[in-house]
Amino acid sequence: MYENNDLRDVKQLGMFASIASLSYIFWIVGGMELIERVAYYGVKASAGLYTQAPVSEGGLGITLTQYGIIGSIWAITQTFVPVFSGGTADRMGYKETIALSTVIKIL
Structure with a gap:
């Protein structure tokens, strides 16, 4: 070919x-x-x-400790959300995932 x-x-x-x-x-x-x-x-x-x-x-x-905890939670969230949303997009389709994400963000 x-x-x-x-x-x-x-x-x-x-x-x-x-x-x-x-x-x-x-x-x-x-x-x-x-x-x-x-x-x-x-x-x-x-x-x-x-x-x-x-x-x-x-x-x-x-305090710096509280700021560190907030920053850590943010970093963990930023790391794992793409993994789960990518899996959701693979299973449901990207358009449905965008719609679902929009609804979740509105709520």
Whole structure:
């Protein structure tokens, strides 16, 4: 079936030509991801200061231990939710999983 196909027959582009061949959608999505990462790490860097600041100064007034527990619960949740939602999508289908996730988020 693929006897006559060989990777040597594919024209190899140079690095700059490969980058230039990417569509504008790639750059839009990449830019959005970059902005999201900058926002995430910006919040992550300052969250400890905000949580420790006294309530009178506009902070949450919690201890480092409490902040660590909250952060650990968040990290565990972020780790395991994709595993279970991926399994759900495999069994139910991705559209049904998106609908279910939307309903759960609304509730």
